[in-house]
Amino acid sequence: MTYEVDVLIIGAGISGIGAAVHLQQYCPQLSFKILERRQNIGGTWDLFRYPGIRSDSDMSTLSYQFYPWLKDQTLADGQSIQKYLYDVVEHYKLLDKISFGQQVVAANYSTQHKCWQLKTQNSQQQDEVWKARFIISCTGYYNYDQGYLPKFPKQQDFQGAIAHPQQWSSDIEYQGKNIIVIGSGATAVTLVPALVKGGAKQVTMLQRSPGYVVSVSAYDKTYQYLRQHLPAKWAYCWVRGRNIVLQRAVYSLARKAPQLTKRLLLKAVEQELRGKVDMQHFTPQYAPWDQRLCAVPDGDLFRVLRNGQAQICTDQIDYFTASGIRLKSGQHLDADLIVAATGLQIQLLGGLRLTVDDKPVDLAEKMLYQGTLLSDVPNFALMIGYSNASWTLKVDIAADYICRLLNYMQKHGYREVMPMTDVAQRLSETVMGALSAGYLQRAAEHMPKQGRRLPWKISHNYLLDKFVLKYAGFRDKNLKFGR
Structure with missing residues (x-):
C-alpha cells in the first residue's frame, strides 16, 4: 500500500x-504523520526498563516549553516521563497521527518529482510505501536494537547471568544476589542505588576510570516555595529560566576555568563521602565537561557507598571467571549477575538507507545547516539535541525553525530546499561537539561534521541558538530553493 502526506x-x-505539536500549531495547512517502529510512544523512555531508570537532566528543561512539567521533581523516573509524554499526545490529540510498528527501511529522494519515497515494514512484516515532501528524522542517535557490549576475556566461563541495561527484562532476578555493575556513566550511577533498594545482597560498581558525579536535590525547593505564591506555570517558567542559565554558567565555567571547576566538584563529592570512601574513585583524569556530568538525586549513590550497601572499585578487567571477575590488580570480585553498563552504539536515522536519486548519502561527509538541515540532502531535517544540556531544549527551537521554513516555502511556492555544503567550513569534529565519551569516539567516522562558523557551527548553546534560529532568514547563499 502507498500513503502520502506533506x-x-x-x-x-x-x-x-515535539516536532508534531509544532507542525500542528504552526503549519495547520500541512498534513503529517509520525512513523514509529515500536508499538508505543516514548523512544528512550519506552525502551529502557532497568531498575531506577530516570532522567539525568532536570525536568523543567527536559519537558516541552509548550507543555510545562508542573511537578516539583528535579529528576524524574522513566515511568513518570512516559506518562508525561502520553499526556502531551492526549492533550494535542496526536494518537491518530502516529503509525506504530513501522520500521523505515529506506528513504529515497527524487529530484525530478521533488518527493521522498520511504519503504517501511509493518508489524506484520509487510512492505508499505510512504511518500512525503519533507522528512524530519527524530530517531535519536543510538542503536535501539543493541547497546555497546565489548567482548571480555573468558566471558564464556562466567556461570552467572550477564545483562546489558538496554536489554533489561522483567525476568532478570537480582534480589539477594551479588552484582557487579561495569561502568561509570549515568546508567551505572543510577543502577547501583536502585539495585540496592531493590534487594540486592551486594553491589559493586566496577569502573576503569572515574567520572564526575554531582548530587542534586530530588525535589526543587524553589519551585515548591514559588508554588505557594504564584500560579504553577509562572513558577515553572521561573525555575526553567534559572536552570537554563545555571546549566550554561556551569558549562562555561568548566571550559574557561577547568581546574577551579574540578576543585569545586571534588570538594562537593568529598563532603558527600564523609571520609567513608576513597576519593580516588571520584577523581577523574580529564577536565569537567570533557564528558557529561552524572547527576544523582539527593546523593543516593554516595549514601549507599557510605553505608557499605555498595562498593566501588577502580581497576581494569583481566578476565572473567566462573564466579566473577579477576582484575588486573589480582583482586577477584564475586558475582551472581554482571550488568555491563558499557554504553550505547551510535546510529543515526534509525539505521535506514538514505539515498538521493538512488545514490547513497554518506553522513560522515555532511554538515548540519543551522544545526537542523542535512547538507546536500533536499527537504530533510535531523533532530540532534544538546550534549551539554537537556535534549528537549534544542527540539523546541529546531521544530519552530522548521515550521518557519515550511511556511516560507509555502508562501513563495517552493517545493524544495537544500543546504549546499561549504567544504571549506567542514571540520573533523562531529556535530556532538568536543565530548570525549567512548560511544561518541567510536562513531566519529560515521557522524555529520562540525563547521567553523555559523550557519554550519553547532554551538551547543541554547541561549545563542534560540536567538539565531528565531531570527534566521532564508535568503541565504547556502540555501538552494527549487520549484
Whole structure:
C-alpha cells in the first residue's frame, strides 16, 4: 500500500512528539504523520526498563516549553516521563497521527518529482510505501536494537547471568544476589542505588576510570516555595529560566576555568563521602565537561557507598571467571549477575538507507545547516539535541525553525530546499561537539561534521541558538530553493 502526506516524522519519542505539536500549531495547512517502529510512544523512555531508570537532566528543561512539567521533581523516573509524554499526545490529540510498528527501511529522494519515497515494514512484516515532501528524522542517535557490549576475556566461563541495561527484562532476578555493575556513566550511577533498594545482597560498581558525579536535590525547593505564591506555570517558567542559565554558567565555567571547576566538584563529592570512601574513585583524569556530568538525586549513590550497601572499585578487567571477575590488580570480585553498563552504539536515522536519486548519502561527509538541515540532502531535517544540556531544549527551537521554513516555502511556492555544503567550513569534529565519551569516539567516522562558523557551527548553546534560529532568514547563499 502507498500513503502520502506533506511531512513525515520518523520516531515518536521526545523529538518526534515535539516536532508534531509544532507542525500542528504552526503549519495547520500541512498534513503529517509520525512513523514509529515500536508499538508505543516514548523512544528512550519506552525502551529502557532497568531498575531506577530516570532522567539525568532536570525536568523543567527536559519537558516541552509548550507543555510545562508542573511537578516539583528535579529528576524524574522513566515511568513518570512516559506518562508525561502520553499526556502531551492526549492533550494535542496526536494518537491518530502516529503509525506504530513501522520500521523505515529506506528513504529515497527524487529530484525530478521533488518527493521522498520511504519503504517501511509493518508489524506484520509487510512492505508499505510512504511518500512525503519533507522528512524530519527524530530517531535519536543510538542503536535501539543493541547497546555497546565489548567482548571480555573468558566471558564464556562466567556461570552467572550477564545483562546489558538496554536489554533489561522483567525476568532478570537480582534480589539477594551479588552484582557487579561495569561502568561509570549515568546508567551505572543510577543502577547501583536502585539495585540496592531493590534487594540486592551486594553491589559493586566496577569502573576503569572515574567520572564526575554531582548530587542534586530530588525535589526543587524553589519551585515548591514559588508554588505557594504564584500560579504553577509562572513558577515553572521561573525555575526553567534559572536552570537554563545555571546549566550554561556551569558549562562555561568548566571550559574557561577547568581546574577551579574540578576543585569545586571534588570538594562537593568529598563532603558527600564523609571520609567513608576513597576519593580516588571520584577523581577523574580529564577536565569537567570533557564528558557529561552524572547527576544523582539527593546523593543516593554516595549514601549507599557510605553505608557499605555498595562498593566501588577502580581497576581494569583481566578476565572473567566462573564466579566473577579477576582484575588486573589480582583482586577477584564475586558475582551472581554482571550488568555491563558499557554504553550505547551510535546510529543515526534509525539505521535506514538514505539515498538521493538512488545514490547513497554518506553522513560522515555532511554538515548540519543551522544545526537542523542535512547538507546536500533536499527537504530533510535531523533532530540532534544538546550534549551539554537537556535534549528537549534544542527540539523546541529546531521544530519552530522548521515550521518557519515550511511556511516560507509555502508562501513563495517552493517545493524544495537544500543546504549546499561549504567544504571549506567542514571540520573533523562531529556535530556532538568536543565530548570525549567512548560511544561518541567510536562513531566519529560515521557522524555529520562540525563547521567553523555559523550557519554550519553547532554551538551547543541554547541561549545563542534560540536567538539565531528565531531570527534566521532564508535568503541565504547556502540555501538552494527549487520549484
